[in-house]
Amino acid sequence: MNSYATDQAQDASSPSAVAEPVIVRLAAVRKSYKDVVAVERVDLEVRRGEFFTLLGPSGSGKTTSLRLIAGFEKPDSGLIELNGADVTGLPPYDRDINTVFQDYALFPHMTVAENIAYGLQAKRVPRDEIKPRVAEALRMVRLENFGERSPAQLSGGQRQRVGLARAIVNRPKVLLLDEPLGALDLKLRQEMQSELKRIQAEVGITFLYVTHDQEEALTMSDRIAIFNLGRIVQIGTPAQVYEEPADEFVAGFVGTSNILRRDGRRFALRPEKVRMMRADETSTEAGLHVEGGTITEVIYVGQFTRYVVRLADGTDITTVRQNSDRSTSGPREIVGSKVLVAWRSDNLFELR
Amino acid sequence: MISRFQTAYGTAADALSRGVRRVSAALWRRPAVSAGLLLLPPLGWFVLIYLAALAALFISAFWTVDSMTGDIVRDWTLQNFRTIFESPTNIAIALRTLGIATAVTITDIVLAFPFAYFMARLASPRQRIILSTLVLVPLWSSYLARVYAWRLIFAGDGLLNWCLRLVGFDGVEIGYTNWAMWIVFSYIWLPFMIMPVYAALERIPFSLFEASQDLGARAWRTLFRVVIPMSMPGVVAGSIFTFSLTLGDYITPVLVGGPGSTFIGNVVYNNVGITNNVPFAAAYATIPLVIMALYLSAARRTGAFEHL
Numbered sequence: 296m297n298s299y300a301t302d303q304a305q306d307a308s309s310p311s312a313v314a315e316p317v318i319v320r321l322a323a324v325r326k327s328y329k330d331v332v333a334v335e336r337v338d339l340e341v342r343r344g345e346f347f348t349l350l351g352p353s354g355s356g357k358t359t360s361l362r363l364i365a366g367f368e369k370p371d372s373g374l375i376e377l378n379g380a381d382v383t384g385l386p387p388y389d390r391d392i393n394t395v396f397q398d399y400a401l402f403p404h405m406t407v408a409e410n411i412a413y414g415l416q417a418k419r420v421p422r423d424e425i426k427p428r429v430a431e432a433l434r435m436v437r438l439e440n441f442g443e444r445s446p447a448q449l450s451g452g453q454r455q456r457v458g459l460a461r462a463i464v465n466r467p468k469v470l471l472l473d474e475p476l477g478a479l480d481l482k483l484r485q486e487m488q489s490e491l492k493r494i495q496a497e498v499g500i501t502f503l504y505v506t507h508d509q510e511e512a513l514t515m516s517d518r519i520a521i522f523n524l525g526r527i528v529q530i531g532t533p534a535q536v537y538e539e540p541a542d543e544f545v546a547g548f549v550g551t552s553n554i555l556r557r558d559g560r561r562f563a564l565r566p567e568k569v570r571m572m573r574a575d576e577t578s579t580e581a582g583l584h585v586e587g588g589t590i591t592e593v594i595y596v597g598q599f600t601r602y603v604v605r606l607a608d609g610t611d612i613t614t615v616r617q618n619s620d621r622s623t624s625g626p627r628e629i630v631g632s633k634v635l636v637a638w639r640s641d642n643l644f645e646l647r
Numbered sequence: 648m649i650s651r652f653q654t655a656y657g658t659a660a661d662a663l664s665r666g667v668r669r670v671s672a673a674l675w676r677r678p679a680v681s682a683g684l685l686l687l688p689p690l691g692w693f694v695l696i697y698l699a700a701l702a703a704l705f706i707s708a709f710w711t712v713d714s715m716t717g718d719i720v721r722d723w724t725l726q727n728f729r730t731i732f733e734s735p736t737n738i739a740i741a742l743r744t745l746g747i748a749t750a751v752t753i754t755d756i757v758l759a760f761p762f763a764y765f766m767a768r769l770a771s772p773r774q775r776i777i778l779s780t781l782v783l784v785p786l787w788s789s790y791l792a793r794v795y796a797w798r799l800i801f802a803g804d805g806l807l808n809w810c811l812r813l814v815g816f817d818g819v820e821i822g823y824t825n826w827a828m829w830i831v832f833s834y835i836w837l838p839f840m841i842m843p844v845y846a847a848l849e850r851i852p853f854s855l856f857e858a859s860q861d862l863g864a865r866a867w868r869t870l871f872r873v874v875i876p877m878s879m880p881g882v883v884a885g886s887i888f889t890f891s892l893t894l895g896d897y898i899t900p901v902l903v904g905g906p907g908s909t910f911i912g913n914v915v916y917n918n919v920g921i922t923n924n925v926p927f928a929a930a931y932a933t934i935p936l937v938i939m940a941l942y943l944s945a946a947r948r949t950g951a952f953e954h955l
Contacts, residue, residue: 367857387860394861400854404876413872414862465862 315342324373333359335525348504350512351522393462394471399454401446408442414465432464562643569614572635585637708930727930744911748893751832759840767848823905839888847881894935
């Protein structure tokens with residue numbers, strides 16, 4: 296109920312979020328290691344309060360970009376700005392940024408509370424102010440009674456929460472999260488995803504999130520920057536990058552896409568937008584494009600079944616059908632069946 | 648005839664292999680038994696040679712020697728310990744040994760830490776190999792040769808004074824003093840400090856350095872709040888070596904020490920070899936043993952034994 300209300304509020308406020316000032320800016324940033332270029336000319340603007348995700352396969356430059364913003368790496372060239380000020384030459388301890396690490400990076404010889412207090416002590420926050428702020432951070436990650444434990448006594452999910460508390464307690468301008476859920480199992484990961492959203496809504500800090508999990512990126516982000524081969528190939532809202540992928544790479548990396556070649560042009564077509572019909576079925580729906588083909592693959596996934604249909608010209612079209620009725624006898628259509636596939640032409644998205 | 652022999656032989660071989668299989672399966676089901684069998688020889692060696700010798704030492708410390716005949720008198724008495732603690736000389740020797748062992752340990756910690764830090768954190772893989780070889784090479788050469796080398800360095804017209812005079816200082820006469828012992832011990836046992844400290848520093852995940860910086864800590868705070876606390880087990884492990892090796896040594900005091908440089912080990916050596924008073928030697932030898940036992944039990948609490 297409560298979270299629904301929050302969602303509503305966020306939806307209502309999203310147009311005004313566009314007007315928020317830029318808090319992180321990367322301009323023509325380049326970083327190479329010896330002769331390997333990790334990041335090639337990255338331009339990026341993140342606005343205040345955004346949940347911004349850097350998405351890409353491993354080695355695409357997303358983690359390097361995050362490390363450049365944190366200050367762990369120095370760029371070969373380019374400019375990094377934080378809240379309008381040039382921080383390119385500043386060490387990590389002089390940047391108003393905190394990081395949540397993939398391996399948690401908790402100090403094993405300190406208690407949970409000492410870990411969280413570390414940043415405040417380094418910034419010489421008065422002693423009597425540290426204690427309530429640590430308690431507040433622990434409350435926010437729902438570990439109220441864990442302050443005196445040692446990190447070794449915590450589970451993976453709890454350690455990640457401590458890592459998060461240790462970062463947000465400093466109230467940074469930007470929070471960097473480097474695949475923070477990568478080491479957790481699926482259920483815990485989903486739980487932490489909504490925890491992260493809740494915490495971001497509560498503290499209002501800009502989140503800059505690195506992941507290679509496209510579903511995670513789609514469900515959590517306000518905007519996504521998609522990396523490939525050291526460059527950003529597209530920046531947009533989840534719906535934009537899903538429905539209007541910039542190129543074939545994005546079309547294939549964010550969700551799955553059928554790539555159709557027609558009249559020398561290339562189009563992306565999402566599997567859920569393809570309808571499969573019996574060979575003798577007809578449809579009168581306007582704008583519906585119908586082609587015949589043969590089923591070459593049937594994959595039962597549980598909530599849906601995935602079919603691969605080979606068209607006359609050899610193109611493989613993937614389509615999905617919801618298993619909306621309970622049945623254990625398997626799908627009607629089997630490999631080798633002749634079927635029709637149909638899509639509305641306005642669901643095709645032309646790739647440049 | 649032949650065929651019956653073959654049959655009999657075959658049956659016997661089958662029975663044997665069945666037996667082997669059964670024993671191996673039984674061992675597999677009882678891992679504790681196989682571990683016990685594996686440990687029996689070294690454990691037997693350890694108990695017989697090592698613990699038995701220690702026990703013999705400890706028992707004979709409570710015996711005395713008949714001053715007329717030189718025979719050992721097997722009567723229980725605390726006379727040896729009384730002799731030790733009633734003699735200012737013996738107490739001074741014990742305190743000197745303890746003091747120099749402490750000084751050597753502290754010196755080695757101070758020298759080893761930056762060296763190990765460079766090796767573990769800053770050196771390239773190639774530099775690391777070169778440095779660890781340089782640390783270990785002295786251990787392959789003779790202890791005596793190395794101590795003698797220091798005698799030459801400390802000699803009145805030796806290398807040290809030659810270098811000092813070269814830069815315009817007066818020569819120093821530190822050969823055959825406690826200073827010489829301190830320097831030589833610190834040199835000889837340094838590798839035993841560098842290696843465990845290096846191992847401890849190398850085990851600190853790199854992300855902890857980054858996390859510390861990320862949380863606003865400058866180099867000194869990272870050093871004192873993260874690096875030094877996390878390398879303490881290695882430092883303690885190294886100090887067990889430097890401390891105990893110095894405590895038990897009796898060669899370096901003879902070679903580079905002076906008249907006021909007698910160690911516990913020298914007293915023990917003299918009583919065994921010259922005075923033939925083994926019970927007194929045993930009693931005196933229990934002093935470093937007790938000190939080490941106290942030190943080890945204190946060190947155990949820091950988790951240092953995981954780093955040996």
